[in-house]
Amino acid sequence: MSELITARIQAHATRLGLPHLAEHLDLLVERAETDSMGYREFIDTILGEELGLREGRRFRTALKLSGLPHHKTLEEFDFAFQPDLDVRKIRDLAALAFVTGHRNVALLGPPGTGKTHIATALAVAACQAGHSIYFTSLDDCVRQLRAAEAAGRFAKKLQTYLRPSVLVLDEVGYLPCDRAAANMVFQLISRRYERGSIILTSNKTFSEWGQVFTDDVIATAILDRLLHHCDVIAINGPSYRLKDRALSAVPAAVS
Structure with missing residues (x-):
């Protein structure tokens, strides 16, 4: 039996x-x-x-x-190398209240300071909590939208970036956008406004975004929606990429 x-x-x-x-x-x-x-x-x-x-x-x-370049977590981030970074603020963001509140996170600073690591770690935490996530560089996002527009599939492709609860936009400002691209970015930001969270990284200050998008009016419109509900984190420390190079340049101690 x-x-x-x-x-x-x-x-x-x-x-x-x-x-x-x-x-x-x-x-x-x-x-x-x-x-x-x-x-x-x-x-x-x-x-x-x-x-x-x-x-x-x-x-x-x-x-x-998700398109994430790696799956690094905050536990792997060397906060000691960026002593001016507010660790408690980053830990608070990892609690994901910004996701449920449809807020944005902007990580600003020079290249190599760990912006993408933190953005990815927050996205991994969101995914672990059950939220949908997607990662893209701004340049790749624009390239994909341009190709979709040429093929008559712009609205459908835009949904790729509108659908996830958390969209990571990496490397905003590394390459300038022409007016057509800037308009696409504006559509993306405005459509996600108060509907989904954006985590972005940029090596440019917000005052330089007029140059990034080659139009002060469009840049202002993008920032108006992006920053209305946004936590801005500035990382102005040294570059991790130059860390090992700097250490190797130090002469070995004489025994």
């Missing part, structure tokens, strides 16, 4: 999409008996483990589709 019940449970679990239960039923029952679990506790354990496995798969799949 017990073998028939076991087979029936495994079949039901498989049809319900509960592979962990189907594969490890005997081990789960043995653990329940060893720990003297009650019925509710046993069911809670089964569902909790299935949910954990499912969320793990969702998280890994979402990261693969």
Whole structure:
């Protein structure tokens, strides 16, 4: 009888999409008996483990589709190398209230100061919490939108950048935009306004964005929507990329 019940449970679990239960039923029952679990506790354990496995798969799949250049976390960020950076502010952002509040985050500073690392780490945290994310450089975003417009698919392609809860726009200002590109960026920013969060990195101050978008009026319109609900983080420390080079340049101590 017990073998028939076991087979029936495994079949039901498989049809319900509960592979962990189907594969490890005997081990789960043995653990329940060893720990003297009650019925509710046993069911809670089964569902909790299935949910954990499912969320793990969702998280890994979402990261693969996110376009992130790497999956670095805040724990890997060397805050000691950027002593002027407000660590508590970054930790507060990692709590993701900015995502649920549809706020933006702007990380400004010279190249190599860790802006993209922090932006990526916040996106990874958001993904882990169940939010949809997407990463792109501004240059690649504009290039994709231009190609879509030429093919008559602009509105559909724009949805790629409107759909996720968190959009990471990297390297804003590294390459200038002409007026047509600036208009595309304006459409993107205005359509996401108060509907989804943007995390952007830029090596330019906001006062220089008129040069970035080759039009002060468009730049002002973009900033008006972007900064209305925005946490601005300035990182003005040394470059991580030059860190090892600087250390290698120090003469070795004479023994």
